[in-house]
Amino acid sequence: MIPINATIARLSFQALFGRRRGLVLMLVPALLIGLAVLIRVLTEQGVGYELVDSVGFTLALPIVALLGASAVLGPEVDDGSIVYLLAKPVSRHVVATSKYVVGWLATLAFGAGPLFVAGMVIDASDPQRALGWLVGGAVAGTTYAALFLGLASVTRHAVVVGLLFVLLWEGLLGGLLRGIRWLDLGAWGTEVASAISSSITAPGTGLTYAVTASAVITLGSVWFAGDRLRSFTMRGDE
Amino acid sequence: MTTLTLDAVSRWYGNVVAVNGISMTVGPGVTGLLGPNGAGKTTLIALMAGFLSPSAGTVTLDGEQIWRNTDVYRRVGLVPEREISFGYLTGRQFVLANAELHGLTDPGAATERALEIVEMVDPAGRRIGTYSKGMRQRVKLASALVHDPGVLLLDEPFNGVDPRQRLHLMGLLQRMGAEGRTVLFSSHILEEVEQVARQIEVVVSGRHAASGDFGAIRRLMTDRPVQYVVVSDDDRRLAAALIAEPSVVGVTVRDRGGLDVAVSDLGSFVVRLPLLARGAGVRLVELTPTDESLESVFAYLVSA
Secondary structure (H helix, E strand, C coil): CCCCCCHHHHHHHHHHCCCCHHHHHHHHHHHHHHHHHHHHHCCCCCCCCCHHHHHHHHHHHHHHHHHHHHHHHHHHHHHHHHHHCCCCCHHHHHHHHHHHHHHHHHHHHHHHHHHHHHHHHHCCCCCHHHHHCCCCHHHHHHHHHHHHHHHHHCCCCCHHHHHHHHHHEEEEEHHHHHHHHCCCCHHHHHHHHHCCCCCCCCCCCCHHHHHHHHHHHHHHHHHHHHHHHHHCCCCCCH | CCCEEEEEEEEEEEEEEEEEEEEEEEEEEEEECCCCCCCCHHHHHHHHCCCCCCEEEEEECEEEECCCHHHHHCEEHHHCCCCCCCCCCCCHHHHHHHHCCCCCCCHHHHHHHHHHHHHCCHHHHHHHCCHHHHHHHHHHHHHHHCCCEEEEEECCCCCCCCHHHHHHHHHHHHHHHCCCCCEEEEEEEEEHHHHHHHEEEEEEEEEEEEEEEEEHHHHHHHHCCCCEEEEEEEEHHHHHHHHHCCCEEEEECCCCCEEEEEECHHHHHHHHHHHHHHCCCCCEEEEEEEECHHHHHHHHHHCC
């Protein structure tokens, strides 16, 4: 039983979609699927599948996770208004977990789901491959959302730090140094995806490592965010 | 009966001491926490509300540690100075969310009751983003009252609130105090504190400068040496009359006209000055306190 507070979750949902960030969150998958449709219309079936892994999985998914996870926690911590939610007899870990669940569901819906749709649009003849990216995306999205929630609980620059992590660490260095895969959330998701579809190349960490590492980062990050909230400090204007 | 106790509490950030060895007991009734901006009032309220850990000393509610103890919020209502940024919610939705988070059995009824207390039932259907400062303040108060807490902590509740709403808020706080709740609010304005609180705690530069009944604090603040500039149509004649006055400790004739007058007892000086001037046949043109800022009043209290 995951400890969730329905009120916190509802407020987080409203915070996510009641602001402009919610629109950007939906714009990213819309662009991805739009591009997939464009590629399918202009080319043969199966051509341009790189869109799903190189753009959808590597870029759109972490960006959606970053926007979702930081939006449910970041603004309230930044402006201090989270104090209204925390001055309650509710465990801070429950607050963090409830917020995580909202950011996580948004990541699954707007980050992982569109991978399947884009994959099927480009190549309807290989549903197994699209399914691989959906499941791999779900695993990576779960981990990304947790990591970025943890980041949002320590720094108000969570979006910048998160982008640097995705673009520099995983994108640039991950492409140059093979050893990075051991500390690359995306590589772990790809490992899971490759276990489902043989058309997906495994980064080579092994499925057990990928799943275990993802679980450890997820649970650790959400616990860390809760622990940070336990020490939340109210600051005045003075 | 709910009592907040601070025992030798200090809080520092690196080399900066925000709160320095403060001990105080806050019991039922209204207590005013008075001090200039930057004195450490918000830090103290954060310590009392469990949103800051003391670097030294203890903060307890009826003997129970407050820091990292979310259970105390069943008995504590907090109105932070921070604005509510939940502008996309209506006032009612916001108060209801607070009621739900407290796990009340009937959050809807508790919400309406709290909105009634602060007289916000009608505008509660509007989004918080459309509220005036006073209305936001009242919704914040409603959210803090929704679980009927024994302790109410308010950080600068009258800041930016218009005079009519201020009176209403003051009345509310007095009523809460009369009902036996422990109400503590901070302010940097003496008159504000005087109107609501009987018990006043003065904090200056992180130190506990004075504590007591508002009458005693008022006397401490008025019976202090003060500098005045007095301009009249015959300064030297007035100076001669002034120096004979026991409450005057020094008179200097200014180059550009007028007198610098040092007064030891403000209370009797302000009563005596017009009588003296009339007796000496001197017309007073100007009377300016040169040292009347609240900061200097506080500085005096600390050095006393």
